[in-house]
Amino acid sequence: MTITLKDIAKISGVSAATVSRVLSDDPRISGATREKVLARIRESGYRVNDIARSLKTRRTNTIGFIAPLLAEEFFMTVAQGVEDELRAQGFHMLIASSKEDPRIECECIELMTRRWVDGLILIPCAGDGSRLARLAKSRVPLVLVDRLLKGFRADAVVVDNAQGTRRAVARLMERGITRVGFIGASRKISTARDRYRGYVQAHRDHGIALDPAIVKFGDFHQESGYGLMRELAAMKRPAGGVFIANHYMYLGAAQYLLESGNIYRHDYAIINFDEMSATPVIRLAKLTVSQPSREIGAGAARMILGRVRGERTGPPETLTLGTGLVAHDDAYSLNSMINKPGA
Template sequence: MSRAATVRDIAREAGVSTATVSRALNGDPRVHGTTASAVRAAADRLGYSVNRAARSLKTRSTRMVGVIAPDLATDFFMILADRLERELAAEGYDMLIASSRESAAEEERLLGLFPEHLVDGIVAIPATGESDHFRRAIARGTPLVLTDRAPGNPGADAVLVDNEGGAREAVRALAGLGYRRIGFVGGDLRLTTARERFEGYRTALAGLGIPPEPEFERFGPMHIDAGYGMMDELLALPNAPEAWFVVNADTHVGATNRLYKEPPERRERAALAAFDEMPWSPLLRFCRFAVEQPVGEMGRTAAGFILDRIEGRVGGRPRTARLPTRLIPH
């Protein structure tokens, strides 16, 4: 392929200056209608497409928002990204996603890579409990919104859900079915989501007058295998729980998988309540309740926050939204 056409080429082709070309193509009302059409025609003829590197070098804006997610294959993150994308598209912004692969170091690298004139702002789903790199990014002036998790207090806008309340409700609902021995299949307590859901679990038990039983509380990475493993340990206890609160969708799958291996009489009585309502949640045998997160609302709020930052509509004080969950019986 030959060299791509530039404004210069169009200027020559249309017999005008590069200034006029640039203005015509960007819809500047100052160029005469006739000239504008001629320029557009020339651009079409040459198959012109703008060089964004050059443009953003000059304008310092890209109209793109970057999203950093810990993992591309985790449903919840991508559903959130999907909702966010719709909102941003409606405002004329494009969205780019990159994965931090659950690593704070990689996250920091992306936090540096993205602003280097690739995106105007960043929406991140923090990968770990680390927060210093977020603080540094903000100090550098990067418009930043955290979603789902908010480690430390890096002074960024944040869009969160009421994890504590959601978990509390779910555990209460299990108790409402008559269960007293309720296990906790949890996540790494350094993650705010995992910690808050654990607090909800504890609070619910306290409210029900059930003393906490440390043996019933398991923690691990919020993945399928860990869910399986934690359920395995809980089932091995001499006086095992019969109902479980499960911290998210992945652990839910793992825990369910493990339960399937139990003898029928034990399975019969098993009941789960899990965070995250997924399309397949109602199909999982033991799932009695799911805590639905307001993903659409989260996307909408995050889009609003980041656009406000980018377009400078809002001052230094960080905003936090804490959205309610909804308990869904299955």
């Protein structure tokens, strides 16, 4: 038999209303009563039933977080940022993954709203915003993170993917590497699209013609990076550099270069997007575009809480964070190392 607020009322000799007010620090309660009730609460080990409370207040102090996958470092670093910020403000996080499948995503949203999350933070999968129309009309605030959706305005936190890419590719060009390959993902995803856009812009900026033969699109995963790097390496006229659009494609590409031994024959100037725990160990890239992943999460959390608390009510806002650019002058250049002692 769990102890309820009513029990506390009884043993304290007051009404349930009074106990409830003590719990919510209502200033109308006298100091004496407050102390007495608090003492009984402490003795009895009473704990509020948040479910009952939520039913009445229509707030759950819970924010839903949906990412394409759980086991990806970028998404989970964002999640950590969200969680830290939420916890600091007394909120919980209900989490789910969509597997990059819009149908599963919809299902997750449906289930979360049924559980009355106060707000939803979503890293959406590919596609447009039409599937979110219903959600948008509901009372549940939404913040899009990392990726935007065509034809859908909502609060959002993103980084400037085009600018980050453009700057990195430009840097390579300024060092005289003009033939830069591209390993990206489906342009149905805004980040993939924007990174491609930045790549194109860099070419335009430098008046360099873009060779479509060395532009490859995959799906942001390791196998894809592996396969595309192989295609690139198989070209008769190899690229001098390669831009690789995310961490996992970089892992795959690196794996190919190492396994095939290609790395001992050709020295690609690699740019990779995302700085993760393994990045300093792989060291094949000359340039790394980094994202403030935790800050993205923290920003999204602050944004959603602003809506939830009604502190912010106007039209959707977008928070755009900048990317970093790290040069690895100590990057491997295995072939030169190997050749140095030898030749």
